[in-house]
Amino acid sequence: MTTASPASYQRIVLASRPKGQVVPENFRLETLPVPELKDGELLVRNHYMSLDPYMRGRMEDAKSYAAPQVIGETMIGGTVGEVVASKNAKFSVGDKVIGMLGWSEMGVSDGLLLRKVDTTHIPLSAYLGSVGMPGLTAWYGLTQIMQPKAGETIVVSAASGAVGSVVGQLGKQLGCRVVGIAGGADKCAYVVNELGFDACIDYKAGNLEADLAAATPDGIDAVFENVGGEIFDASLARMNPFGRIALCGLIAGYNGEQLSIKNARAFLTMRLTMRGFIVSEHMDLWPQGLKELGGLVATGKLKFRESVAEGIAAAPEAFIGLLKGKNFGKQLVKLI
Amino acid sequence: MTTASPASYQRIVLASRPKGQVVPENFRLETLPVPELKDGELLVRNHYMSLDPYMRGRMEDAKSYAAPQVIGETMIGGTVGEVVASKNAKFSVGDKVIGMLGWSEMGVSDGLLLRKVDTTHIPLSAYLGSVGMPGLTAWYGLTQIMQPKAGETIVVSAASGAVGSVVGQLGKQLGCRVVGIAGGADKCAYVVNELGFDACIDYKAGNLEADLAAATPDGIDAVFENVGGEIFDASLARMNPFGRIALCGLIAGYNGEQLSIKNARAFLTMRLTMRGFIVSEHMDLWPQGLKELGGLVATGKLKFRESVAEGIAAAPEAFIGLLKGKNFGKQLVKLI
Numbered sequence A, B: 001m002t003t004a005s006p007a008s009y010q011r012i013v014l015a016s017r018p019k020g021q022v023v024p025e026n027f028r029l030e031t032l033p034v035p036e037l038k039d040g041e042l043l044v045r046n047h048y049m050s051l052d053p054y055m056r057g058r059m060e061d062a063k064s065y066a067a068p069q070v071i072g073e074t075m076i077g078g079t080v081g082e083v084v085a086s087k088n089a090k091f092s093v094g095d096k097v098i099g100m101l102g103w104s105e106m107g108v109s110d111g112l113l114l115r116k117v118d119t120t121h122i123p124l125s126a127y128l129g130s131v132g133m134p135g136l137t138a139w140y141g142l143t144q145i146m147q148p149k150a151g152e153t154i155v156v157s158a159a160s161g162a163v164g165s166v167v168g169q170l171g172k173q174l175g176c177r178v179v180g181i182a183g184g185a186d187k188c189a190y191v192v193n194e195l196g197f198d199a200c201i202d203y204k205a206g207n208l209e210a211d212l213a214a215a216t217p218d219g220i221d222a223v224f225e226n227v228g229g230e231i232f233d234a235s236l237a238r239m240n241p242f243g244r245i246a247l248c249g250l251i252a253g254y255n256g257e258q259l260s261i262k263n264a265r266a267f268l269t270m271r272l273t274m275r276g277f278i279v280s281e282h283m284d285l286w287p288q289g290l291k292e293l294g295g296l297v298a299t300g301k302l303k304f305r306e307s308v309a310e311g312i313a314a315a316p317e318a319f320i321g322l323l324k325g326k327n328f329g330k331q332l333v334k335l336i
Helices: A054-058 A124-128 A133-146 A165-172 A185-193 A207-216 A229-236 A265-270 A283-298 A312-323 B052-057 B122-128 B135-145 B164-174 B185-195 B208-215 B229-236 B265-269 B285-299 B312-324
Strands: A008-014 A027-033 A042-050 A077-085 A096-099 A105-111 A151-156 A179-181 A199-202 A219-226 A238-245 A273-276 A308-309 A330-334 B008-014 B027-033 B042-050 B079-086 B094-099 B106-109 B153-157 B175-182 B199-202 B218-225 B239-247 B273-276 B306-310 B332-335
Touching: A008 A312, A008 B008, A027 A312, A042 A124, A054 B027, A054 B122, A077 A105, A077 A124, A077 B229, A096 A124, A124 A330, A133 A165, A133 A219, A133 A238, A133 A283, A151 A165, A151 A229, A165 A179, A179 A185, A179 A207, A179 A229, A199 A207, A207 A229, A207 B229, A219 A229, A229 B106, A265 B273, A273 B265, A308 A312, A312 A330, A312 B008, B008 B312, B027 B312, B042 B122, B079 B106, B094 B122, B122 B332, B135 B164, B135 B218, B135 B239, B153 B164, B153 B229, B164 B175, B175 B208, B175 B229, B185 B199, B208 B229, B312 B332
Parallel strands: A151 A179, A151 A219, A179 A199, A219 A238, A238 A273, A308 A330, B153 B175, B153 B218, B175 B199, B218 B239, B239 B273, B306 B332
Antiparallel strands: A008 A027, A042 A077, A042 A105, A042 A330, A077 A096, A273 B273, B008 B027, B042 B079, B042 B106, B042 B332, B079 B094
């Protein structure tokens, strides 16, 4: 399907930095004319844009792993779409591409950070999820940091999400006992029944510590942590000696909440290793990871679920929902 | 010097587990007759016994890296001494040995866990400090976990202690900027003037965060953490990307105090790696470490300081003082 290029497009810029919780007024929808292409450039019409927790961090003007999102500029974000005009010899109209064109219906690129993708066996949207940055994040944390052996018990928080769901499924394929933590009975049922985890703890049910203990009778050997706070402390209390923790996210504290690790002693008494990581800093491993993930998705061995908001104007609300755990699976915005 | 073997000896046993702070009543001094040796055994008269923070953990009946100290048994501990009787072909009267004979003036051993040491160039007591477990702890954490490069900034808490003093001196030899944290102006002056650290922060002076910031203008690349609590949080706030933390001790919480890591976010935003470790689990590296440390002590390139209590009856008070930071350098008890 090739779509004609309209004369204007919409984008969302950061209007202001959040004070605590993100509110719709932190964003502004703008309409811009489609620019003329210069030599070497191409124009992409985005089909989907990705919403990810890391974007919350970029909205802050704080010391972190990346420069803050600039006020008034297009919100950062991954996109998949189709080339609709090209003055770049490496890209043709109709090519499907993944890139970081932001919260925007269209984008101009010099092609350097765009990658062509094959949608023969893998749906375009999956390149923003299981076969994209979230999938790679899961793959990297599991294979490079957690390094579980068959028979070990691993725990994954935010288990139904774009990252957690991949961690758990890959863990099962390695022969691990996999326990998820998610918010709500629906998500937990999905994690166990659809994704094949051995158990899933509903942290909203109010018995997190006891439920996690019951689900991890042999303790925990490795954790993929997306949440932090009480959820992480509950896992720390169950760690076995020489446990490994891949620290991927602390979504419980993204709005500036105090986010202590209460169980600091466990790191010493259990000789734990914890490593925080950002998958974009390990690009050398992306080809290997993408190959494995792509093969699994193409053959139906890696399941995923998407929450799809319709139209760019719906992005702020969907993003705010994501931060509150309202999404169910990978959060996307469908643009066309 | 060979000493005659008396007919009885004294030891200290754990009388009760502490409730919060350790008190003298948790220990009991006992007098026992020197036992007859069986074939294969030898008798050691201990010259020095070691007091170390890890012993506090053993006094608890809690899940940790080692079995709890048994009530009524000799308190665990490292010792150096001299063989005074032997029915073991591998040991002769007069041999100087290091072992784990506990808080005791004498000990019977089958020789398996004893090691002969050479006191030609290294004083016997140093085998309990810089050329023993504390020195190895420092060497392991620095070389295996922190892995600093020349020009990097490293921070060491409990800097004047048996472990911290070695970490910092080895770090200087690697070309690092080394900043210590210690309690009191005297200790800090020693750390800078005698041990050669670049700076030392007196955490008792009340300006920990500001003082540490001033002493680490380029941030912190690696931390050797012995203390925990506010001291560790202050270091976390200054970490550079990809910083490494060797977690060796949490003496601030050894009496059961809540010991949160408040600055959990730093692990993610700075992609830190933290590893808790116990050097006794890495015996494969001891020969290498001991060789390096022994060479440095024998040639005067590694300085150390000892706090020496006199007589076994003084051990409980000296141990309680150690937990409060009253010692200055390696805490020993001289037994003969």
